[in-house]
Amino acid sequence: MKKLIIHGPAFTALDADHVQALADCLVAIDDHGWIERVLTPGDQDFERVRQAAKKAGQLRELAKGEYLLPGFIDLHVHAPQWPQAGLALDRPLEEWLNHYTFPLEAKFSDRDFAARVYQDFVHTLLAHGTTTAMMFGTIHVSANLELAAQCRRQGLRGFVGQVAMDNPEETPEYYRDASPAAALRASEDFIQRVQETAGADDLVTPVITPRFVPSCTAETLAGLGKLAAKYDLPIQSHVSESNWESQYAIDHFGMHDAVTLDHFGLLTHRAVMAHGTQLTHEDMGLLKERQTALAHCPISNAYFGNGVLPVHYLLAAGNRLGLGSDISGGYTPSLYHNIRQAVKSSRMLEDGVDSKRPASERGVAASRITVTNAFYLATVGGARALNIKSGQIKAGYRADLQVVSAHSSFTPLSTQDVFERLLYQTEAADIRGVYVNGHLVYEN
Ligand SMILES: [Zn+2]
Incomplete structure (x- = not known):
């Protein structure tokens, strides 16, 4: 060159x-x-x-x-959900997953379908100024390899995750890893095949990807923590995204979502956890201690988050933080739009939204962020979360x-x-x- x-x-x-x-x-x-x-x-x-x-x-x-x-760094995006971006955002998270998302993701067992979607998706990210993306794929190794191939072909720096989800109580029979062993085998197979096909200065990094705590068995979460350590790889998942998800870990593991992920070795300095709107201050302290980054997805959070992430607080506390589009919990691949929403949501958090309450009791003081803060999240913050030398001129x-x-x-x-x-x-x-x-x- x-x-x-x-x-x-x-x-x-x-x-x-x-x-x-x-x-x-x-x-x-x-x-x-x-x-x-x-x-x-x-x-x-x-x-x-x-x-x-x-x-x-x-x-x-x-x-x-x-x-x-x-270039912008999208820290959290679901590549297979690109065909449904902008659809069904009025449904609650659990219903949205079961009625829209899982049936769509199941279609990626067809590699030709995957190739068509991923070709367009990778092109679209680049066209919106995104140069690096940390992506969830599906449970299908062949489709995820297709996503990796599209990143290499079109030149997107891609962190690509083989999704693991095997909990029969929270995933449908038609879209689920058959067992913990099958989930772990697929993850390791994907890692090895990406590494085998890597060229010099390769653009693709495989990522350990438990979908989220509710969709995985304890055995799979534990096995994925070990795989991340064995191959020294990044990890991605969701943490305390909504009231429902947050409560699930408490009910089933007797611990907060963040503590559960940590228990299984999934909070590392290479891990990126999406959302976090329901994290307690103790949870945030744990993430900081582990140097685990949060992917702030402000557009998605407005629909599914049941709250606004306190970005100002997290930045002041020294937490690692970047920005994600969360296609298709978010409707746009544009990080410009997410920068704007991050600023707007923070202003609403600070001022509060119920004008029937006295102004002094409406909001959370000192919550607003500036457009400069949000630009940092989309560039430097994202690069630091991924431990890559990008995001700065x-x-x-x-x-x-x-x-x-x-x-x-x-x-x-x-x-x-x-x-x-x-x-x-x-x-x-x-x-x-x-x-x-x-x-x-x-x-x-
Ligand atoms: Zn997500």
Whole structure:
């Protein structure tokens, strides 16, 4: 691969509260897809590097109104639920699973169906500026291998999970692992086959994926914890997503959901747990201690979460946290839309929603987050959760990037204004190009 230099203005999060605005920069990408240097006009060789790249045909000059941002990291998304995105969101979680989701996921026993859906799904994520996704597949090894193949073919950095679900009380007969042994065998088979087919600098990582505590037997949860340790792999699941799920662990294991996952070795520094709207402060402390990340899915939570995740509290407490679309509990693959919802939900948490109560008693003080906080979650927070060098425009990081076009303005805007408007107004049509590992994987 040739070296690439991208020239233009850029925004990148430094931490949860600060964004670095680079009014004019050169992002130099080496031939392995890493950002080698970020030069600004103050650098002596800025013009020389730009001219040399231009002469060599290695320069991308951003057009007027275009900005470079890090690619987004979707920490929680169900790839097989893409065909039902935007459907049946008025049903309660348990009913939604049994009447819509499980019948759809069962169809992925057909590899051709899986290939058609996953081809479109991976393309759609890239087209929305997502460069890395942590994904649930289904219980079918062949379909999950198809998802892994699509990530490699189209250039999405994919964390792909073979879903384990074998509890006969909470899963239908037509869509269930036949036994704990079958669930564990399928997980190990998937891991080995992804690893066998991996190329150099591979984009795909297999993920240990107990669907959630209610859908797994204790034997399977324990076995998956051991598999994660044996292969040193990431883990993904759901934690305290709703009142029903939260209560299930208490009723069946006599422990909170988070404590149950920890009991089976599933809360590690490589684990990402979705939602967490019903976590207690003690549960949050346990996640922090284990360095387990939370995937905040604000759109999905508005339908199924029975509450708002206290993002401000978690960031201040030092918990690891990123953002997820949770297709199809969430209806859109766009992390831009989830950034907006994260901000809106936090404002409603702070102010409260029942105006019949006195203003002082309505909400939870100091809950609001800023759009900068949410941008951090979609980039740096997600990368840290996955322990990958991505999500920042900085030397030593992967060149996982998106080029977006700002809407025109009738009045002069400050740099902060431009940044906020980009996050509030960018739609897929405004995304001009997406790079993963320095490769142009999407162009519009
Ligand atoms: Zn989910």
